[in-house]
Amino acid sequence: MTTPTPSDRELDLLKVMWQLGEAKVRDIHEALCPDGECAFTTVQTLVRIMCRKGFVKKRSEGRTDYYTPVYTLEKATSRFVDKVFDGALDKFVLSMLSAENVSPEEMRELEKLIAKARRAKQEDREKGS
DSSP: OOOOOOOHHHHHHHHHHHHHOSBOHHHHHHHHOTTSOSOHHHHHHHHHHHHHHTSEEEEEETTEEEEEEOSOHHHHHHHHHHHHHTTOHHHHHHHHHHHSOOOHHHHHHHHHHHHHHHHHHHHHHHHHO
8 A cells, every 4th residue: 555645735735834843723824825815624624634644643732733744845855756756866956956047156055965964874874883
């Protein structure tokens, strides 16, 4: 059985929730639809469906429910790379660098981030040995 993946609309809610962290439906609704372009009940229904699917978890405090994303940005990114680039991270990065107008300063910052990630992976491996 395959693991469910979020729909486009569910991803819209997850993006808001990744920014908010734990939040009430009202907070999610206000962040997603600041000008009231979608109904509160629509957001409420989507959040409940996402909870059933395991994309978010619910914590109740009195009569108030708080929701936290379980489906992470990293999971979404990994799925995208797997689906679109057959898991080839190098192809994904090269595609992004070709598609975007990346300045030399941004390239240097990316190199620093890669070096930092490399060190963290190495430390994790050393701890696991």
